Amino acid sequence: MKVLVACEYSGTVREAFRKLGHDAWSCDILPPDDNSEFHYQCDVSSILNNGWDLMIAHPPCTYLTNAGAVHLYPKKVLNEERYLKGMEAKRFFIKLLKADIPKICIENPIPSKVFALPPYSQFVQPFEHGHPFSKKTCLWLKNLPILKPTNIVTDRQSTKIAGNWFNKGGKDRQKNRAKTFQGIADAMAQQ
Numbered sequence: 001m002k003v004l005v006a007c008e009y010s011g012t013v014r015e016a017f018r019k020l021g022h023d024a025w026s027c028d029i030l031p032p033d034d035n036s037e038f039h040y041q042c043d044v045s046s047i048l049n050n051g052w053d054l055m056i057a058h059p060p061c062t063y064l065t066n067a068g069a070v071h072l073y074p075k076k077v078l079n080e081e082r083y084l085k086g087m088e089a090k091r092f093f094i095k096l097l098k099a100d101i102p103k104i105c106i107e108n109p110i111p112s113k114v115f116a117l118p119p120y121s122q123f124v125q126p127f128e129h130g131h132p133f134s135k136k137t138c139l140w141l142k143n144l145p146i147l148k149p150t151n152i153v154t155d156r157q158s159t160k161i162a163g164n165w166f167n168k169g170g171k172d173r174q175k176n177r178a179k180t181f182q183g184i185a186d187a188m189a190q191q
């Protein structure tokens with residue numbers, strides 16, 4: 001299959017698909033972390049019509065999430081600039097969801113109701129795929145089956161504990177936190 005992994009610089013999902021023999025490419029405005037030649041460094045909008053069979057997309061969530069929404073009404077007054085950024089993020093999200101690609105999976109945290117995104121198809125957890133962490137992640141699916149758990153971990157750690165891998169990273173902290181969990185990437189490629 002010809003697979004586009006949109007908004008990915010880590011190569012995690014791209015490589016999970018390539019290992020299974022798919023013609024998978026990542027795309028991000030950032031360069032790839034692994035210097036892969038199978039990466040487009042550009043606005044993904046410009047390559048959506050390149051004949052893909054499947055797209056997995058990880059669009060930016062900073063202004064769309066429930067967590068981000070607490071900054072929308074500081075002192076009970078709407079932060080208009082933040083709201084406009086959220087609406088821009090929503091337009092990008094919808095553009096990906098409506099792309100002319102037969103199979104689509106969009107991944108994002110739980111969205112704030114303020115932006116009224118379409119309902120997600122399911123949510124997944126790292127602990128369902130071999131990692132000892134909870135981090136609820138929603139999937140919007142088009143022509144794809146629900147992702148099934150591959151390896152449920154019962155002994156879980158909180159991602160909120162200071163000093164664990166999730167909170168380390170100094171200047172790369174934000175980048176580390178945005179990376180897809182390997183177990184979820186592998187499950188996507190397998191299923």
Ligand SMILES: C[S@@+](CC[C@H](N)C(=O)[O-])C[C@H]1O[C@@H](n2cnc3c(N)ncnc32)[C@H](O)[C@@H]1O
Nearest residue numbers: 007008009010028029043044058060178179180
């Ligand atoms: C939440 S991060 C996803 C990271 C991903 N899970 C990974 O493992 O690399 C969102 C990414 O979207 C990228 N991005 C934002 N707008 C984009 C666009 N128009 N075209 C391509 N990538 C874009 C950002 O640079 C950022 O790396």
